[in-house]
Amino acid sequence: MSGSRIPMGVFALMALSLAMAGSVSAADVADLGKSLTPIGAERAGNAEGTIPEWTGGDVEPVKGWQSGDVRVDPYAGDAKLFSIDASNVDQYADKLSAGQVAIIKRYDGYRMDIYPSRRSCGYSQQIYKATRANVGAARLSEKGGILDGSGGFLFPLPENGLQAMANYRTAFTGKYTNLKVNMAVSQTGGSYFVNTGIIHTYAPFYEENAREVDSQYMTKFVYKQTAPAASVGGIIMTLQPYDDSNESWVYIPGLRRVKKAPTANYDTPVPGQDDLRTFDQTYMFNGLPDRYDWKLVGKKEMYIPYNASRFRANDVGIADIIKDKYPNRDLARYELHRVWVVEATVKPGWRNTFSKRVFYLDEDSWTPVVADLYDTKGNLWRFQENHLFMASEIPACVSAVDFYHDLNADRYVADNIVIGSGNANYVADDVVSNDFFTPDSMRRYGRR
Numbered sequence: 001m002s003g004s005r006i007p008m009g010v011f012a013l014m015a016l017s018l019a020m021a022g023s024v025s026a027a028d029v030a031d032l033g034k035s036l037t038p039i040g041a042e043r044a045g046n047a048e049g050t051i052p053e054w055t056g057g058d059v060e061p062v063k064g065w066q067s068g069d070v071r072v073d074p075y076a077g078d079a080k081l082f083s084i085d086a087s088n089v090d091q092y093a094d095k096l097s098a099g100q101v102a103i104i105k106r107y108d109g110y111r112m113d114i115y116p117s118r119r120s121c122g123y124s125q126q127i128y129k130a131t132r133a134n135v136g137a138a139r140l141s142e143k144g145g146i147l148d149g150s151g152g153f154l155f156p157l158p159e160n161g162l163q164a165m166a167n168y169r170t171a172f173t174g175k176y177t178n179l180k181v182n183m184a185v186s187q188t189g190g191s192y193f194v195n196t197g198i199i200h201t202y203a204p205f206y207e208e209n210a211r212e213v214d215s216q217y218m219t220k221f222v223y224k225q226t227a228p229a230a231s232v233g234g235i236i237m238t239l240q241p242y243d244d245s246n247e248s249w250v251y252i253p254g255l256r257r258v259k260k261a262p263t264a265n266y267d268t269p270v271p272g273q274d275d276l277r278t279f280d281q282t283y284m285f286n287g288l289p290d291r292y293d294w295k296l297v298g299k300k301e302m303y304i305p306y307n308a309s310r311f312r313a314n315d316v317g318i319a320d321i322i323k324d325k326y327p328n329r330d331l332a333r334y335e336l337h338r339v340w341v342v343e344a345t346v347k348p349g350w351r352n353t354f355s356k357r358v359f360y361l362d363e364d365s366w367t368p369v370v371a372d373l374y375d376t377k378g379n380l381w382r383f384q385e386n387h388l389f390m391a392s393e394i395p396a397c398v399s400a401v402d403f404y405h406d407l408n409a410d411r412y413v414a415d416n417i418v419i420g421s422g423n424a425n426y427v428a429d430d431v432v433s434n435d436f437f438t439p440d441s442m443r444r445y446g447r448r
Contacts, residue, residue, distance in 0.1 A: 024157045029135050032156060038128035039167075040156030041363035042338060046301065050117060050336050054364060057122020059395040067393050070421045073309035075333075078115050084303065084334075085111040095302050095336065097360060099372035099383030102407060107325050117335040118307050120390040121364035121397040127152045127172055140166060144289040145243025146218060150210035153366060161294030161342040165285065165359070167366035170205055170218065173398045174391075177201045178428035180226075182318055182417040185273055188410070190324030195272060196227040200432045213434065218242050220437035224445065231272070236264065237442050245288045246279075249439050251446035258439045258446075266291065267353040277404045277413050278353055284368040284386050284402065285359065291352055292344035299338055302360060304369040306335040308387035308400035314421055321417060325410055327403055332387065338363045339370075354381070362388065365397040382406055394426050 037043050037054050045053045062072045084092050089104045096104075104110050130152030138149030144162050146154070146169075154170055155163035179199045186192045204210055205218035219240040225231045233253035238246050248264035251257070265287055267278040280287045310331045311321065321327055340361040346352045355378060360370040365388065373382040383405040388397045404413040418424045425431065435441060 024135065024159065028157050029132075032132055032135070033128070036156070037364065038156070039123065039131055039153045039364075039366065040158075046338075051301065051338060052117055052119055054119045057364070057395070058120040058390045058392050059122040059124070061392040067425060067427060068422045070314045071309060071312050073307075073313070074120070075115070075118055075307050075309070078118075081114045081116065083111045083113050085109075092303065095300070097302070097358065097370050097372050097383075098380055099405075099407075100303075100370065102380055103326065103383055103405060106407060109329070110326050111329050112303060112334045113329065113332065114303060115307075115333050115335055117337060119337070119364055120307055121362070121388070122390070122395055123172060124395060131156050138166075141243050142290075143243060144294075145241070146170065146205075147243065150205050150218075151208065158296060158340075161296040161344070162289060164296055164340050164342050164361060164366070165289055165294060165344075168285070168361060168368060169289075171366050172203075172206060172394070172396050174201070174394045174396060174426040174428075175203050175206045176428040176432040178425040178431045179416075179418060180420075180423035181415070182419060183273075184318055184322045184414045184417060185276065186322060186325070186411045186413075192318075192322045194227070194318060195225060195231065197223050197225040199223050200428075200436065202432055202434060202437060204434065216241055217437075220434075222437060222442065222445070233446060235442055235446050236261065237437060237439070238264065239437065240287075245290075246286070249442060251442050253446060256443075256447065258443050273413055274411070276406050276409065276411055280352075281373075281382075281384065281404055282415070283399075284371055284384055285357070289344070291347060291350045292357070293347055295343045295345070297341035297343050299340055299363065301336055302339045302370070303334045304337050304339060304360065304362065305332060305385050305387040306337060306362075306369070307333055308389045311387060311400040312389065312418060312421075312424070317419055318417060321401065322414060326405070326412065327401075327414060340366075362397075367397060367399075381408060391426050396426075398426065 043054050045051045093101055134149040134154050138154035139147040141147050153167045158164040181199055183195045184192045200222045202220045204214040207213040217239045221238045223236050225234045235251035238248045240246050246265050248261040249258050250261045266280050269275045270277050342359045344357045346355050354373045355376045356374040358372045359368040362369050369386045371384040375381040386402045387400045389400045391398050399416050401417050402415050
């Protein structure tokens with residue numbers, strides 16, 4: 001697909017003009033770790049006291065807890081403040097996205113239960129140190145790829161939407177992970193089908209000498225299907241280059257062969273999900289951002305999914321989560337937080353299933369927690385939510401589950417569901433290694 005591109009010389013002048021404009025001043029940098037948190041969020045609470053001060057996050061596990069133990073919900077004792085539903089949604093619309101308002105109005109019984117705000121997200125001193133070092137040193141290419149910077153958040157003081165999204169595309173969720181995950185696709189009438197598999201990830205980007213460890217790829221991903229029976233043994237491997245679109249391979253059990261999968265990218269529908277999700281919707285947004293123009297709209301206070309430990313409770317199964325038309329409202333927790341608003345519109349000359357996407361990034365983790373997606377006529381079509389919780393063993397905020405709603409089909413996909421306390425290893429450096437992520441290793445893995 002060809003399309004209009006900004007010539008490199010013009011892009012360089014634009015970048016230079018931004019730098020000369022002084023939008024990131026020495027005073028701004030000095031604020032990191034002071035009036036701003038080490039990753040660029042506002043440390044202070046809001047004037048009303050409904051958003052508290054950030055005091056470091058829950059970076060230490062509960063005493064005695066070890067990885068693999070039943071996960072403890074540190075805020076299980078919080079009382080619900082109120083609920084937002086069809087009867088009062090207009091009253092709170094200024095603190096909701098268009099998608100949140102639409103889904104509340106569309107479905108009888110859909111509600112958002114609001115709890116006290118807990119700024120639980122936090123990271124290690126190593127991440128904070130690298131983040132500070134990236135200020136003024138991190139650079140993006142014309143395509144939005146990563147030219148310089150590693151080991152932390154790239155742009156804690158973002159100048160534009162592309163930089164804000166780069167913070168998410170490289171956000172720390174563990175250097176090595178090993179998870180058994182379930183993906184459920186809802187059906188009309190309340191039924192659903194489930195795919196289950198093992199995910200292995202590795203992020204060379206977070207090695208101390210990242211470019212020496214791997215100069216080409218910043219993150220690596222392998223998924224092996226374990227259920228249903230008809231799909232057992234299928235594998236997909238995706239490697240994310242620093243400055244190019246994702247590269248994927250698939251292992252086909254019946255052929256015992258590994259094949260390149262060039263279409264597993266951008267807005268190609270994900271197989272086995274009834275065209276309810278595209279590859280670039282995965283993990284809220286996935287892949288190179290080169291087909292959109294990105295605008296940093298600003299910040300706002302918003303009710304967002306947060307501290308979602310209930311989705312990881314040991315007594316919660318898939319049937320407890322997946323309900324007709326929308327997930328179980330009793331499990332979802334929402335809080336008032338500040339978010340960065342980033343708007344993406346398709347570049348002239350390019351095509352994408354979604355003409356516009358609006359992302360709402362949690363200020364304490366740079367993670368999109370809500371996204372509204374619009375069709376080519378400008379109508380709201382799909383709505384995404386990412387329910388975060390703090391995994392103190394990493395430490396980092398990660399997804400407990402993410403939901404992808406198609407408001408026209410009245411169906412949704414629920415992804416990254418982990419059932420059972422022993423099925424989520426976020427510190428799997430003794431399980432996963434760099435040499436695991438090759439086509440040859442993938443072939444051997446498929447034959448086990």
